[in-house]
Amino acid sequence: MSTDQPGRRLDTPRQRRGPSFNLDSDIVGVYSERVARFLGTGRYLAIQTVVVIVWIALNLFAVSLRWDPYPFILLNLAFSTQAAYAAPLILLAQNRQENRDRIALDEDRMRAAQTKADTEFLARELAAVRLAVGDTVSRDYLRKELDDLIDELSERLGGNRADAPDDDTDSGHRHRR
Template identity: 80%
Template sequence: MSPSDRDNRSTPRTERQNARSVRRLDTPGQNRRWKLNLDSDVVGVYSERVARFLGTGRYLAIQTIIVIIWIFLNLVVISLRWDPYPFILLNLAFSTQAAYAAPLILLAQNRQENRDKVSLEEDRMRAEQTKADTEFLARELAAVRLAVGDTVTRDYLRRELDDLLTELSDRLLGDQAKREEQAKREEQAKREEQARRDDHEREERTRSGGVLDD
């Protein structure tokens, strides 16, 4: 077999290999590894519930009762002894509980820290908004004061009204005194007129009596 025939045979094989490599590069690779998809919010909610339960007196009482019953049955009831002294299975249960409790508590703390951060951010934004509103109101109030600087103030108007009220009161009192004095004068005039009439009537009676005597 000549070298040229070998080259002709190897060329199609090389082309097929190159085509396969190109096709593999053009085709997106598929990740066949199995992934565990868990919702972080759901895990966080359950972890907070477990952490809250672990920090209650109810959990402590239940665990104490279970441990006492466990030790009592394994020490006294020989027929039901499944974990004899030194209680290796009980120690394993405590170790497993501690191994799961610590991450759950950390998850609950992380969620609480995130909530605290959000709350602090909202408080900061609210404080900034309140500060901006206060500054705006202060500027508006200063502008209003400048605008009404040349107008009548409340104290000045109050003093003017007090003076006017005093003057009106004096006038009313003076008019009332004048009316009372006028009424007294009229009453005195009436009395004098009545006295003159009485004197005139007496004179008339006296004259008429003298004529009758004559």
């Protein structure tokens, strides 16, 4: 350590002296998009056309107000300055829009993949339900089987009563087929 700066360590960076200029890139991007949108409107073109016509008219016809004579060098300088600022602003706005489009595309892809997975799951579930329904007994089939059982029971009961012995010890406990 030097004697000039007691307590200063070599492993820590120096503090910046002077004003720091911190600029939030999102704020710059938002304002640049606003300017770029305005530059692309018909309103801006109309305002610019009126300003140019007034500029040229005043410099041609108002002899006492000629601040920019005929080759209109100052007007060309203004247009060059405007173009120098407009082009980067438009590029910045396009880059931000490209980033938003990329994020939206990624979200759309994830949403499509989730929808596809949900659709495949529902298709599998529907197939399982169809298989389960195919194995179940239909109402008509069950009704026919029950009617057949009732007919068979009534035949047996009717036939057994004629042949049945008088004591009830054996009836209903043994069935022969």
